[in-house]
Amino acid sequence: MNPxxxxxxxxxxxxxxxxxxxxxxxxDVETPMFMPVGTQATVKFLSxxxxxxxxAGVVLANxxxxxxxxxxxxxxxxxxxxxxxxxxxxxxxxxGGFQVFSLxxxxxxxxxxxxxxxxxxxxxxxxxxxxxxxxxxKIGADIMMSFDECIPYPADYEYAKKSMERTLxxxxxxxxxxxxxxxxxxxxxxxxxxxxxxxxYCAEELAKMDFPGYxxxxxxxxxxxxxxxxxxxxxxEKLPENKPRYLMGVGAVNDLLxxxxxNVDMFDCVLxxxxxxxxxxxxxxxxINIRKAIYADDFTPLDDACDCYxxxxxxxxxxxxxxxxxxxxxxxxxxxxxxxxxxxxxEEMRTAIKxxxxxDYKKEKLASMQFDERGF
Amino acid sequence: MNPxxxxxxxxxxxxxxxxxxxxxxxxDVETPMFMPVGTQATVKFLSxxxxxxxxAGVVLANxxxxxxxxxxxxxxxxxxxxxxxxxxxxxxxxxGGFQVFSLxxxxxxxxxxxxxxxxxxxxxxxxxxxxxxxxxxKIGADIMMSFDECIPYPADYEYAKKSMERTLxxxxxxxxxxxxxxxxxxxxxxxxxxxxxxxxYCAEELAKMDFPGYxxxxxxxxxxxxxxxxxxxxxxEKLPENKPRYLMGVGAVNDLLxxxxxNVDMFDCVLxxxxxxxxxxxxxxxxINIRKAIYADDFTPLDDACDCYxxxxxxxxxxxxxxxxxxxxxxxxxxxxxxxxxxxxxEEMRTAIKxxxxxDYKKEKLASMQFDERGF
Numbered sequence: 001m002n003p004x005x006x007x008x009x010x011x012x013x014x015x016x017x018x019x020x021x022x023x024x025x026x027x028d029v030e031t032p033m034f035m036p037v038g039t040q041a042t043v044k045f046l047s048x049x050x051x052x053x054x055x056a057g058v059v060l061a062n063x064x065x066x067x068x069x070x071x072x073x074x075x076x077x078x079x080x081x082x083x084x085x086x087x088x089x090x091x092x093x094x095x096g097g098f099q100v101f102s103l104x105x106x107x108x109x110x111x112x113x114x115x116x117x118x119x120x121x122x123x124x125x126x127x128x129x130x131x132x133x134x135x136x137x138k139i140g141a142d143i144m145m146s147f148d149e150c151i152p153y154p155a156d157y158e159y160a161k162k163s164m165e166r167t168l169x170x171x172x173x174x175x176x177x178x179x180x181x182x183x184x185x186x187x188x189x190x191x192x193x194x195x196x197x198x199x200x201y202c203a204e205e206l207a208k209m210d211f212p213g214y215x216x217x218x219x220x221x222x223x224x225x226x227x228x229x230x231x232x233x234x235x236x237e238k239l240p241e242n243k244p245r246y247l248m249g250v251g252a253v254n255d256l257l258x259x260x261x262x263n264v265d266m267f268d269c270v271l272x273x274x275x276x277x278x279x280x281x282x283x284x285x286x287x288i289n290i291r292k293a294i295y296a297d298d299f300t301p302l303d304d305a306c307d308c309y310x311x312x313x314x315x316x317x318x319x320x321x322x323x324x325x326x327x328x329x330x331x332x333x334x335x336x337x338x339x340x341x342x343x344x345x346x347e348e349m350r351t352a353i354k355x356x357x358x359x360d361y362k363k364e365k366l367a368s369m370q371f372d373e374r375g376f
Numbered sequence: 377m378n379p380x381x382x383x384x385x386x387x388x389x390x391x392x393x394x395x396x397x398x399x400x401x402x403x404d405v406e407t408p409m410f411m412p413v414g415t416q417a418t419v420k421f422l423s424x425x426x427x428x429x430x431x432a433g434v435v436l437a438n439x440x441x442x443x444x445x446x447x448x449x450x451x452x453x454x455x456x457x458x459x460x461x462x463x464x465x466x467x468x469x470x471x472g473g474f475q476v477f478s479l480x481x482x483x484x485x486x487x488x489x490x491x492x493x494x495x496x497x498x499x500x501x502x503x504x505x506x507x508x509x510x511x512x513x514k515i516g517a518d519i520m521m522s523f524d525e526c527i528p529y530p531a532d533y534e535y536a537k538k539s540m541e542r543t544l545x546x547x548x549x550x551x552x553x554x555x556x557x558x559x560x561x562x563x564x565x566x567x568x569x570x571x572x573x574x575x576x577y578c579a580e581e582l583a584k585m586d587f588p589g590y591x592x593x594x595x596x597x598x599x600x601x602x603x604x605x606x607x608x609x610x611x612x613e614k615l616p617e618n619k620p621r622y623l624m625g626v627g628a629v630n631d632l633l634x635x636x637x638x639n640v641d642m643f644d645c646v647l648x649x650x651x652x653x654x655x656x657x658x659x660x661x662x663x664i665n666i667r668k669a670i671y672a673d674d675f676t677p678l679d680d681a682c683d684c685y686x687x688x689x690x691x692x693x694x695x696x697x698x699x700x701x702x703x704x705x706x707x708x709x710x711x712x713x714x715x716x717x718x719x720x721x722x723e724e725m726r727t728a729i730k731x732x733x734x735x736d737y738k739k740e741k742l743a744s745m746q747f748d749e750r751g752f
Contacts, residue, residue, distance in 0.1 A: 040697070040701045042705045044703065045421075045708065047705070069697060069700060069701055070672060070693070070697040070700075074672060078691065078694070084697075085694065086690060086694075296446060296450060299453065317446070317453075317454060318460055320446070321445060321460075322416075324445060327416060329421055330418075332421065
């Protein structure tokens with residue numbers, strides 16, 4: 001029995017977009033959903049209670065970071081990452097592959113795995129499909145990711161093909177290495193760069209391995225939006241309908257709308273928390289930079305359409321003050337707002353899908369929100 | 377009618393220590409009490425709800441800091457500091473005098489007031505009794521403090537006398553300048569260095585001015601503990617029994633016990649939050665430095681005798697991880713713990729007083745807690 005299962009609850013008659021429920025050992029979550037990132041077993045500045053209140057379902061943690069600190073054995077001894085950080089909802093760990101990818105200067109990729117330099121202390125480290133799964137088994141999240149190679153964009157066809165084939169072999173090796181299939185679900189990752197036949201092939205081969213869920217990898221690596229949307233559509237085409245799809249590292253407003261259009265069910269991104277800490281807020285009237293002097297005596301909430309703890313209780317003037325004085329409570333309040341903004345966006349999308357008007361909703365949303373082409 | 381009044385509820389038959397209730401426009405608070413410091417209109421990392429939950433009554437804000445950022449006019453426009461920061465309990469502002477004192481290198485003290493350099497941008501600034509009260513009136517806390525000169529220790533008799541007499545004149549000028557006596561209470565501050573006759577005289581003169589409360593100033597400026605306790609006792613001797621006494625800037629465990637012995641009702645200190653951010657925690661078993669490697673796999677709470685949110689939900693191993701990874705949530709959790717520790721200490725003291733066993737309690741507490749001579 002798979003510990004994580006997926007159920008489609010509605011398909012929008014106007015757009016084909018879908019809602020669903022992801023059943024996990026730590027509870028059910030409605031899809032499409034946005035997953036906040038808790039890199040080091042903490043969503044920066046926020047408590048689990050704040051995450052529950054804002055409607056966060058799955059929270060992501062980073063295998064690479066937890067491997068380095070505190071080490072997977074500590075998390076294992078704590079009883080898993082949820083007990084360690086006191087988050088009672090579902091969690092997901094990435095494979096470490098993306099962090100390795102981002103260290104292009106120092107890494108060496110071989111069939112066996114990847115050798116690279118620690119960003120913490122310069123030590124030489126080695127990650128392989130087996131090692132990644134072993135670490136993720138100890139971290140103990142509900143959902144784990146296959147160890148893959150995330151290639152840059154653009155990449156030539158031959159390299160993309162070779163790498164994708166290796167990613168498939170790594171997926172199979174990870175599956176074999178997985179020691180807790182009854183309590184943790186392992187997802188496969190579709191790679192293949194910007195090549196339709198490679199994406200097709202990768203998805204088909206992964207589908208044969210029968211993973212309980214599939215991610216789309218290798219996007220948000222420098223490609224333009226149209227290319228990214230194409231990669232997503234190609235990846236999904238050959239994936240089984242009844243399994244959840246997860247678009248990794250994507251959280252811009254336009255990308256979320258487009259992803260849901262293409263039947264993506266899960267998204268994660270550091271964007272809302274990272275930009276919040278720099279004073280950039282997502283609102284129903286567009287992007288706000290709270291450090292601006294005009295907000296110093298603006299006693300209205302960040303977003304009059306928002307129901308978050310920050311908007312219910314604090315003014316732009318106070319946030320401007322906290323930002324200018326570099327107070328942690330400002331990062332906390334603004335992170336709450338930005339994450340809630342994206343979670344609320346997903347709630348709205350689910351409602352629009354259930355009411356068979358997602359195509360209209362998407363069009364209106366894109367027209368009414370004054371974000372730039374980056375989607376924030 | 378004074379906006380802030382004080383009522384003695386019990387005098388310990390064993391020790392003479394007292395409990396009371398401070399009535400303020402923002403609610404009643406039991407004394408003796410510890411007041412957390414929210415320097416820039418935020419108790420670093422903490423929400424008002426967390427402060428309520430840990431039993432915080434009065435929260436202190438710093439006039440000097442709010443004057444510089446965001447400026448008293450912004451706080452005034454917000455409807456006062458409580459509305460600005462969304463804290464519904466009572467608040468107190470200091471006068472800015474202590475911050476000016478700590479800038480000994482750049483300041484010039486005259487009868488009119490003090491000229492000094494801004495710590496933010498080097499601008500020349502001027503604070504006087506009138507200016508301090510004007511700022512505090514705009515900040516709008518329930519309790520304001522007279523602008524005083526805090527002299528260093530040791531100080532020669534002549535200087536201590538001259539300065540204390542000026543502080544008395546400044547207290548009278550501040551009282552005259554106070555424009556909101558119906559909604560904000562102004563406390564006087566006893567100075568006089570380590571000279572009994574000066575402390576006596578200052579207290580008597582302030583008492584004649586009939587302030588609704590009195591602070592003991594000029595302590596914690598380098599003197600040894602015995603000297604400090606002596607200053608406190610001398611200051612209090614001539615103060616009216618039925619008015620609250622506030623020992624400024626004091627929050628070490630032994631000092632709180634000693635202060636309550638001497639009939640001090642109110643204390644404040646940045647100590648619990650500042651040391652928490654550096655990983656130093658106050659527990660019923662003594663001081664803990666959370667960065668130590670032995671805590672990396674210690675899955676017990678910080679303090680098994682503590683009822684705070686941190687101790688109810690998190691382990692030393694998790695706090696060690698958050699500290700080592702420099703995560704704001706660690707500062708948040710550890711600040712909650714340390715402030716709650718001192719608030720709980722005050723609760724215990726009140727209970728011991730009401731049960732007429734405060735002398736025994738104090739003795740046992742000092743013997744059983746493994747803090748060093750600094751009291752933390």
